[in-house]
Structures are given as C-alpha cells and as structure tokens.
Amino acid sequence: MTMGLTVAQKILGRVVGRQVEPGERVEVVPDSLLANEMLGMVIVPKVDQIGAKQIDREIARRTMCFMDHGGVGATPLYVGIHQSMRAFCQTHDIDIEEVGAGICHLLFAEKGGALPGGFVLGTDSHTVNAGAYNTLASAGGASEILKLMVTGSCHYTVPHTVRIELTGSLPQWVYSKDLILYLIGEHRARFAGGRAMEYTGEGVGCMSVTARATASNMAVEAGAVAGIFPCDEILREHVEARFPQAEHHWEGVASDPDATYADRIDVDLSSLEPIVACPHAPENIRPVREVDAEVDQVFIGSCTNAKYEDLEIVAKILNGRKVRPLTIVVPGTHGIYRECVRNGLLEVFLEAGCRVMEPGCHACFGGPGGLLGPGQRAASTTNRNFIGRMGGDTSTEVFLMSPALAAATAAAGKIAHPDDLPATKPTVDLAARSQLRIMEQR
C-alpha cells in the first residue's frame, strides 16, 4: 500500500527523480534561485576566499539577483556591495535588477520566478513568499547557496507538512496579514523544527494571489520552512495573464487525499478579527481594539505588505484625511509605484502628507531610510518586530499590522481600527482614475 503524498513531497519527488519521505535529506537542483545583497555581503567574499573564478553555468542561468536592502546610493558600504554584485553578475552572466527596482520577493514573482509546481531556493528567509504560487520555496544559508553555485547542487531536508484547512471568508477589514498573525500567535509551536505550512480548503478562494503571498511570506515567522498554497483557478488565471510564454512544466501540484500530515489546524476565516503584533515578537498578538498606543511613525512597506492591493486599501482610508505622525509609504516595486502614480494613489498619499520612498526594504530590517530612534514607537506593515529591527534599542517599539490598520493608525496618530475614524469626504476620485486607465488601455 502506498501512502498519499503532500505538495512538498511531490515537488521534491520531481526534482530528485524518485519518491521522497519527510525528514530525508536529499540532493537538489532548484528550478530557480533568488539572490539579494546576501550575495555581495557573504557569498562573493567566500567565492574569493576559495579562489573560485567560475560558477556552475546552469545555476547561473536559473539565478535572479536583486539589490533591495541597501537603498539607492544610501551608504558608502552598500554602494560598494552593489558594485561587487554587479561585477559578479556580469562575470558569471547572471540576471540582475538595478537598485530601486523593488523588493526581491515581489520582483521575483513579477518576473515569473515562482510558477506552480516549482522548487525555489533563495538567500533570504522570506523566499517562502513564493509559496503563494504553489511553489515549494525556502531559504538557504549563504554557504549552502555557495555550494549550489559552485557544484550545481545542494542539500535540502524534505519537510513534514502541517495542513491548514481554511473555511469561510475574511470579513471586512480582516486580511491575510491577520490570518498569518493569528497562526503565529496561536499555533507557532506546531510549525517548529523545519515543517512546511500547506494552506488548503475553500477559504483559500477569498484571497487573491498577492494576498496569499502575505500568508506565505510570514510562514517563516510562524517557524515554518515554507508556506504553500494550492494551484486553483485564481492562481492559474493570474499566472496565465502574466506569463503566457512560461514553461508550465508542472501545471500545479495538489496533495493526495490520503497524504500524511504532521499536524492539522482548522481556521474559520469569518471568525478572525483585525490583529496587532505587539513588541518584541510577531507572536505577541492582540485584537486591535485592545491596544492603546500612540505612535511616532507609521511604516507602510516591505515584501509582506507593499503590493498594489495593499496600497489601494491604504489610499482608500487616507483619501480625504491627513496623517498625524511621520508616515512612510514604500511601494514594493517600480511597477507597483507606476500603478500608484497612474491610478491616483500617489496623489492621495502626498495630499495626506505621507513621505513616499523609492521601492526597497528600507527600515523594514534596519536598513537606510525610515529608521527609529531610541524611545520611538512605530506601527508597521512589515513582518518582524524584534528588538532594534527597525533601528534603535530596547526602548524602541514596533507594532505589526495590516495596511488597513496602519493607514487608520496614521490618520488617528494612535493604533486604530478604520471604523473608529471620524467620517470624511474623499478628495481624489480614485474610481474615476482607474476608470480612465481602463479606457486608455482599450
């Protein structure tokens, strides 16, 4: 009798060429490799240290490199790291995006790096973001990726899978960010030790692909090595509209009905409420209305929540309102930025008094742009609120939340629910702007 297989087992089975079992350490060649500044900071120096002048040609072909952490000419050291990355990519014929083009995980998806059934490795922990595309995507350490680049293969442990059965649909003002914060806060221990999350059930259907990516992105904060969504009609349409030429070798992969899971969690999406993760860990969750805190800064950005639909929610809430604390908006990619300009979102942000910065990571990880000082408190749509993560010391506090709550907080000056804001009249006709856009396209 053969047991059914999980998505992770099926994808790795294809990669390895035989059936694999959870816990097994297998030699792999990923379908694509995501690299960011970790390449310039750690890998390139180590390549020089071992004296390698060549890297594996096939891996070079499958690699996409991004410069998102250092900012555009922000510090002399980052400028140097970017120079070394450009030189490395030129020598080894690797695809590289310029600084300011966007955050690696969002650009990687925009460029078709994540396709259904694919196996992706990356130098960054949030490589798991690509799980929304029915991809098994995980982070590797720099040396493991170095080994991959030099020898053409590396090792990966087949994960056990925790099944997350979603029913119902998300209520108003509740998003995939709230779902993942809930899972982190309530069930974190279940994902420990290298397990993968697999979202399934009819509830998946209420989330767009980019909304799903938020729930995949923070799988790593839940302790998981991957956060995989199924390949349904929504994903198929999304991929076909953007990558009609893509090599759809694998069509999308689903778990067998009798697949063996390490654990199972049932979530009724309609029972969720807007959540805030309090300092200093993503698992410190509280319902938004139980948090009473004034903030010095609001940061709306990051691979977790700087997608177009996130910024659309922010613009709807800020339209006709003024922000009170310093509010920073960072569109996730250059393409998203352009959409914001074309559809009037940028006008809303500027009228509201937001500072809009070029696409990139910025303060999300404590990089240049938007850092906090000692004693400052921030509301942020990012994924980590560890001590000093956005600059500052133990006296600095970061509250994680959805873009809707961040926008409401920006307008109120303290952590707030959008329904609790005083009523206002929009000043920019966003609907007309996107209407205009549709007519232009015709």
Added chain:
Amino acid sequence: MTEPMNEIRGTVLAFGDGINTDDIIPSNYLQYTDVSFLATKAMEKIRPTFYDEVQALGGCIIVGGTEFGTGSSREQAPDCLKAAGVRAIIAESFRPTFFENSCNVGLPVLVVPGCSTWAKEGDELIVDFERAVARREADDSSRPGQPLPEHYLELVRQGGLLAALRDYIVEHGMDRPYPARGSA
C-alpha cells in the same frame, strides 16, 4: 585537517528562549563584510558586554533555550559568533537554517534537551560532539544531546564547507577564468 570534536571546553554564557538573528548581529551592521568587526557587535542589543566577556574568558560555550537562531537566514550570525570566540552552542532547540549555517561555517552546535535549566552561567562544560553529550566537571553531571548526523560531523571536523569547496574547485578547474568566448 581533522580537529577533535570530542573535547570542546568552555565557560558558559547563558541566553534565554528565541534568541533571534537580529539579536545575534543587528541588521544595521550587515553592510560590514569584515567578520572580525561583526564579532565585536555580536549580541550588542541584548548583552552589550558580550564581546568583552568572551575575550576575557578566552572563548566560551553558549547555552540557549528554544529556537536559538530564529529570524533571518543570515550566515553572519554563526560567522560572527565563531569569530568572537564562541567555541560551541548547545540549546534546547535550534532554528533549522541557523543549525545548518553553523555547521557550514564550522561552529559546532548540539541540541541538548534540558540544558537551559541544567547548565548555569559561569559553569565549565565539556561538550563531546562525536558522542553527543555535555558534561560538567564540577559535579560530574551530564546531559545527553541529539546525535549529529554523520555529514554534519564530517563538515565540522573539516572546519566547515569552505574547505571542502576549495578542493572541489581545484579538482574541476574552476579556479581558472572562463575560457574566452569563441575559443574551444
């Protein structure tokens, strides 16, 4: 070169649960590629005297709680701890990526259930990685650890992955530039 893995000695510096990679090396320092500089900043946010303490002790063994090394996949974390003089880490559990990174950079790590309540700050420990056991000489007590897979032991004995890769590139002629385009 094979180093003995059976007798790693050191004084314990104890840490709690969930020590994350931003605790180990704050991200604002990631732009510095000099590991010996990063070493001076290790644990800066949560234990500002860490580097000086390790120097004064002439090396140490870290005892951690659950999920040691959670957070980002940055290899600078084990790299800078090793450079600071940390000889080994034992913990209740590790984040898988941190565990792999540590092995790859040649910093021995071992899961020792119960270690965070058994071993105290300032204890002198001897950790035997080959047999997966931690021992305290003072009272001759010991705690068994989870045995390390053979490929990890081999990697740490060799001093990490770089040594192995150095051999590989020489063997495969990858220490020479690519042949000029068009030439055979």
